[in-house]
Amino acid sequence: MTSALGGAPAGSGIASRPGRGNPGSPVRLHRKRWGRTARWIGWLWVLPALLMYGFFVLRPLVLTVQYSLYRWNGIGAARWVGLDNYLTVFTDRDLLKIISNAFILIIFFSFVPVVLGLVVASLVRRIATGPAGTLVRTVLFLPQVIPLVAAGIAWSWVMSSSGLVNQVLRTVGLGSITRPWLGEFDTALPAVGVIGAWVMLGLCTILLITGMSKIDPSLYEAARMDGAGSIREFFAVTLPSLRQEIGICLTVTIIAALASFDIVYISTSGGPGIQTTVPGLEIYRLAFSQRQVGLASALGVVLMLLVLVCVLPIQRLTRGEKP
Amino acid sequence: MTRRRFAVLVPLLAAGLTITACSPPGEEQTTSGDSDAKVSTELGSEQITLEMYAETGFPLAKALADEFTKQHPNVKFNIREDQFTVIVENAPRVLASDNAPDIIRLPTMVDLVKDGLLKNMDPYFDAYGWDKFPASQLVQLRIGEGGVRGDGSLYGMGLGYSVTGVFYNKEQAAKIGMTQPPATIAEFEELLAKAKAANLQPIMQFNKNTAGINFPHQALQNQYGDPAQIADWVFQKPGATFDTPAALKATQTIQKWAKAGYFPKDANAIDYTAMMGEFGKGNGLFMFNGDWESANLDKSLAGKVGFFLFPGETAEAKRVAMSAPNTFGVGAKAKNADAAAFFLNWVHTNDKAREISVNVGGSSPGGPADLPLPSVKEGTVLAETLKAAQQLGADNGAIDFTANATGGIFASAITPEMQKLVAGQQTPEGYVKAVQAEYEKELSR
Numbered sequence: 150m151t152s153a154l155g156g157a158p159a160g161s162g163i164a165s166r167p168g169r170g171n172p173g174s175p176v177r178l179h180r181k182r183w184g185r186t187a188r189w190i191g192w193l194w195v196l197p198a199l200l201m202y203g204f205f206v207l208r209p210l211v212l213t214v215q216y217s218l219y220r221w222n223g224i225g226a227a228r229w230v231g232l233d234n235y236l237t238v239f240t241d242r243d244l245l246k247i248i249s250n251a252f253i254l255i256i257f258f259s260f261v262p263v264v265l266g267l268v269v270a271s272l273v274r275r276i277a278t279g280p281a282g283t284l285v286r287t288v289l290f291l292p293q294v295i296p297l298v299a300a301g302i303a304w305s306w307v308m309s310s311s312g313l314v315n316q317v318l319r320t321v322g323l324g325s326i327t328r329p330w331l332g333e334f335d336t337a338l339p340a341v342g343v344i345g346a347w348v349m350l351g352l353c354t355i356l357l358i359t360g361m362s363k364i365d366p367s368l369y370e371a372a373r374m375d376g377a378g379s380i381r382e383f384f385a386v387t388l389p390s391l392r393q394e395i396g397i398c399l400t401v402t403i404i405a406a407l408a409s410f411d412i413v414y415i416s417t418s419g420g421p422g423i424q425t426t427v428p429g430l431e432i433y434r435l436a437f438s439q440r441q442v443g444l445a446s447a448l449g450v451v452l453m454l455l456v457l458v459c460v461l462p463i464q465r466l467t468r469g470e471k472p
Numbered sequence: 473m474t475r476r477r478f479a480v481l482v483p484l485l486a487a488g489l490t491i492t493a494c495s496p497p498g499e500e501q502t503t504s505g506d507s508d509a510k511v512s513t514e515l516g517s518e519q520i521t522l523e524m525y526a527e528t529g530f531p532l533a534k535a536l537a538d539e540f541t542k543q544h545p546n547v548k549f550n551i552r553e554d555q556f557t558v559i560v561e562n563a564p565r566v567l568a569s570d571n572a573p574d575i576i577r578l579p580t581m582v583d584l585v586k587d588g589l590l591k592n593m594d595p596y597f598d599a600y601g602w603d604k605f606p607a608s609q610l611v612q613l614r615i616g617e618g619g620v621r622g623d624g625s626l627y628g629m630g631l632g633y634s635v636t637g638v639f640y641n642k643e644q645a646a647k648i649g650m651t652q653p654p655a656t657i658a659e660f661e662e663l664l665a666k667a668k669a670a671n672l673q674p675i676m677q678f679n680k681n682t683a684g685i686n687f688p689h690q691a692l693q694n695q696y697g698d699p700a701q702i703a704d705w706v707f708q709k710p711g712a713t714f715d716t717p718a719a720l721k722a723t724q725t726i727q728k729w730a731k732a733g734y735f736p737k738d739a740n741a742i743d744y745t746a747m748m749g750e751f752g753k754g755n756g757l758f759m760f761n762g763d764w765e766s767a768n769l770d771k772s773l774a775g776k777v778g779f780f781l782f783p784g785e786t787a788e789a790k791r792v793a794m795s796a797p798n799t800f801g802v803g804a805k806a807k808n809a810d811a812a813a814f815f816l817n818w819v820h821t822n823d824k825a826r827e828i829s830v831n832v833g834g835s836s837p838g839g840p841a842d843l844p845l846p847s848v849k850e851g852t853v854l855a856e857t858l859k860a861a862q863q864l865g866a867d868n869g870a871i872d873f874t875a876n877a878t879g880g881i882f883a884s885a886i887t888p889e890m891q892k893l894v895a896g897q898q899t900p901e902g903y904v905k906a907v908q909a910e911y912e913k914e915l916s917r
Contacts, residue, residue: 212497219496224564224587227496310738332680332741334895418681421740421891422898437561439880439914440583442497 217446223436227443234447244448247426248455250338251407254427255459257342258349258406263398265346266353267391271383273354274361286358289351297348301415304344305331308416331417337424344412349405353398360394361387396467400460407456428452511595512810513817520808521548522815525566525573528553530764532631532798532833533577536819539828547811557682560879564589572803574812580879581627581801582619582708591802593626596813602626604840605820606865609633612796612872621707629816630797632835635861635870636687636762637781637793639769639853644672644757645778653780655787657695664734667757675729676756678747679739682875682882683890685726687760687794690874691782692722694792699871706872708915714874714908723893723900730894740891762794763857766834770852779856781864791863795870798835830854836861878914885910 217234221227238244269289276282292300307313308330315327330340368386377385410429413419419426419434428448436445526533537549552573554562560579566572567589584590597603602610609630616624640653648670654660667674678684693702697718704712729735736742742750751759752772760782769777781791802812819825820839827846829837834854837846845862848854864870875882885907892898898906 216497221496221498222564222583222587223498224568224589225498227498229496309741329738329741332738334892334897420680420888421895422888426888434880434883438557438883440564 213446213449216442217444217450219443221442222440223442230443234444235451237444238447238451243423244431247423247428247431248451250423250425251409251427251455253338254342254345254406254409255403257339258345258409259399259402261342261346262349262353262402263395265350266357266398267388267395269350269354270357270361271387274358286355289354292348292351297411298415300344300348301412304347304412305416308340331425332421334421334424337417337421341413341416341425344416345406345409348412349402352401356394356398357391360391364390392467396463399463399467403459403463404456407452407459509592509595511599511813513596513599513814515544515547515811515814517546519546519548520811521550522575522808522811523571523573523806524549524551525559525563525576526551526553527559527577528555530798530833532829533800535828535832536631536815536825539824540815540818543822543824547815557883567803567805570805572805574802574806574808575800575815576803578628578799578801580876581613581799582615582621583879584801585615585627586619589804590627591804591806591809593628593802593813596817597626600813600817602817602820604842605838606841608865608868608870609797609838613799618710620709622703622709628797628799628801629820630838631800631819632764632798632829632833633795633838633861633870634762634764634798634835635781635793635795635857635864636691636760637779637857637860638691639751639759639761639765640778640780641751641754641757641773642776642778643754648672648757653778654783656783656789657692657785660783663757664729664732668733673736673750673756674734675736675758675760676747676751677735677739677760678742678744679735679891679894680741680743680746681887682744683887684742684744684747684760685730685735685739685890685894686873686875686882686886688729688782689722689726689890690794691760692725693719693874694794694869694871695782695784695789696721699792699869702874703871705911706874706877708877714911715904719904719907720900723903726890727893727900731896735894739894763834763854763861764798766852766854766857767832768834770854775851777853779853779860781860790869791867792869792871793860793864794873795861795864796872796876797838798833830858836865878911880914881907881911 216227218229218231219227220230220233273282273285276285309315310327310329310332314330318324318327328336330336364386368390369382372382372386408429409427410433413425413427413430414433417425419430429452432445432448432452435441435448522537524533524537534549534551537551541548556577556579559577563576563579563584564587567576567584568587572589578584578590581590610626611622613628613630614624614626615621638653640650644667645651648663648666650663650666654663664674675688677688690702697716701712701716701718705714730739736750736756747759748765748768750756752769754773763779766779781793784790784792800816802809802816806812819829820837821843823846826837826839826843829835830846830848831854834857836858845858848858875886889898889903889906893900893903
């Protein structure tokens with residue numbers, strides 16, 4: 150492995166570029182030789198990281214693709230099945246529903262936090278620098294600090310039949326709509342979504358506040374001179390300037406939605422029925438409880454591709470120069 | 473820039489691919505055919521440490537290990553604990569590793585045996601004379617040709633043999649005039665109706681994470697048809713099916729009970745711990761559960777709880793109940809297999825160990841039929857569950873849980889489909905067919 154890593158880059162056209170400089174001059178020669186060594190040293194510096202990356206990211210990735218072509222229980226002999234597992238992923242009704250659940254979660258994990266985050270960030274922007282700002286930021290960021298498992302447990306208490314949500318509803322006279330939010334077929338997925346929105350809101354708000362603080366104040370001045378109100382100001386100045394931040398928010402939260410696992414595992418275990426089962430949970434179940442490592446790997450590969458399909462266009466759209 | 477990045481990726485990918493070398497993962501395992509291997513029944517005096525992998529929340533294994541060390545100071549235990557579902561998921565890899573445990577709490581064993589991960593216990597069976605145990609005690613732990621359970625070589629022993637049935641709250645029973653356990657299913661249903669009318673929760677049952685309503689379901693299924701059909705299905709006998717009139721009738725009854733409000737309205741949001749909490753608080757007349765809770769209930773609701781085996785359609789009907797050994801096996805790669813077997817034999821035959829099995833585990837200790845049962849205090853739930861276990865033994869009515877039929881059947885079919893059923897999202901016919909379909913899918917791989 151080491152030799153493959155060390156050998157290939159040298160010969161791959163990075164080291165020597167013919168036609169530049171004067172090969173005859175001793176100074177140039179020295180510089181060139183030094184340059185070559187420097188490049189080598191550069192590779193040496195990143196080598197540990199590359200090895201780690203290759204071993205813990207690329208190797209599992211390649212192995213997953215390989216496993217997905219087999220029928221394998223994780224221990225015994227594997228049987229080659231070609232693309233059968235992928236066929237199952239795209240034809241099994243339960244698996245399709247599970248994938249669609251993840252897309253519904255995007256609404257809660259991504260769109261709600263980004264929209265709410267914009268509102269909250271605009272509101273607290275003006276106090277963002279003072280001590281009150283620190284307090285607001287800390288409170289909002291807290292869900293990111295709390296382990297998701299703890300958050301899941303706390304929320305499943307809050308949403309249980311006798312939990313806080315239902316207590317509040319009863320106090321305000323809405324006793325008729327109380328229900329075990331995480332245990333009913335119609336409300337379970339949105340209820341899980343609410344937990345996700347709560348977790349993601351802080352992250353989005355902080356990113357957006359930071360983004361807002363970088364906007365040139367003269368833009369606001371100019372807008373105000375042109376007679377823009379605060380709403381107009383928001384749409385004409387704030388929103389366009391936050392394009393990149395919104396892009397990051399969407400990217401991070403969409404990945405969190407599609408690859409969600411812990412919140413769902415803790416709060417509902419995917420139930421009732423398969424109402425809240427998401428691909429991450431199903432991959433885990435398939436691989437470790439049903440011991441269908443091949444099918445689990447295929448679903449994993451499909452999930453990765455879905456994430457890329459969703460996230461790459463956002464990257465492309467939001468990365469361009471600011472208008 | 474992109475070219476350069478590419479230049480990095482190519483060799484890495486190449487390296488990755490070379491490592492995997494495209495050979496299929498895993499390897500062919502030979503089922504441990506050591507059914508007449510030489511074994512020793514001597515413990516010896518050498519200092520050894522037995523590696524044990526046990527279930528969290530059940531103090532029996534540790535209590536037995538401590539007592540064993542007291543009697544045999546040269547044997548120490550290193551106990552790792554996990555929740556049952558976690559053991560189910562980990563068992564194959566843990567057993568295949570170089571540090572395979574000597575004694576492990578076993579989930580469904582068939583796959584493990586097929587992969588050659590468990591020790592064949594036949595030599596110990598002969599050496600220790602376990603043929604003096606009632607044969608029915610160990611029948612669930614035998615695996616024969618093609619992975620069919622119920623016959624063939626022995627692959628595990630029980631640390632206690634559990635029995636399931638119905639716990640009831642005596643105070644609430646008195647309120648609705650129940651003076652003795654119901655003798656028939658019809659009587660049981662009358663009691664449910666009376667409890668509902670008296671604004672009591674007729675049955676406290678969990679159905680979140682795993683389907684607790686499968687307990688009453690199988691209790692009914694056991695009585696509505698020939699239990700042998702269920703046993704065949706659980707043991708994976710060729711041709712066995714879940715799609716039987718008995719299973720359908722049981723499912724219809726569960727649906728009826730759910731509609732009548734006999735289960736908690738939010739059963740799908742109640743997990744096992746929450747159920748125990750609610751029943752302990754006095755919420756619920758009945759609870760379908762097993763004798764592993766007897767000791768707990770004798771503490772938390774001392775004198776207030778009774779137990780009965782689920783009745784049949786007629787008062788004369790044979791009692792049938794889910795009853796399973798708390799299975800422990802010995803890893804094929806175990807370093808101290810002889811000592812592990814010695815321990816398992818000791819658990820069944822040593823007086824002190826049997827006493828611990830009953831008082832800590834709450835279950836019958838098993839073992840030779842002629843050994844007396846340890847005495848327990850009269851009037852306790854423990855006394856009632858032990859009596860029930862004896863009655864079940866006399867009726868030969870022990871049957872394994874349908875949830876144990878395959879490694880994934882509980883998580884991937886019974887639980888989600890049962891949750892749908894009680895929420896009115898699945899029909900009884902659909903339930904039975906869905907469970908059978910998943911079963912066939914798992915057996916076909």
